[in-house]
Amino acid sequence: MRCYCVSDDPDVLTGMRLAGIEGTLATNKREVENAVNKAAYDPGVAILIVTQGCYALYRERLDELKLSAARPLVNIISDSHGRGGGTDSIMRLINEAIGIKF
Numbered sequence: 001m002r003c004y005c006v007s008d009d010p011d012v013l014t015g016m017r018l019a020g021i022e023g024t025l026a027t028n029k030r031e032v033e034n035a036v037n038k039a040a041y042d043p044g045v046a047i048l049i050v051t052q053g054c055y056a057l058y059r060e061r062l063d064e065l066k067l068s069a070a071r072p073l074v075n076i077i078s079d080s081h082g083r084g085g086g087t088d089s090i091m092r093l094i095n096e097a098i099g100i101k102f
Contacts, residue, residue, distance in 0.1 A: 001046035
């Protein structure tokens, strides 16, 4: 089982590749759709990592995968500039885990 990243940010994709995670740069809805479907139908992909920008372009299918598919687990992340973290920001989760609340 492996991870796969769909990103609209080349910096995120480079970082993921340095960590050994394959991925695709997708900057429009058609590219995001193709990359997500490729990962969803690949039996070896266990975790699908998607940037906020790509999620916004293909929200319906990604929500469907998150709610009903056993595989892959869909994880939405912000881009390399911290944009798009929203309410699921990793810093918020870390702060809450160690007891810091703002």
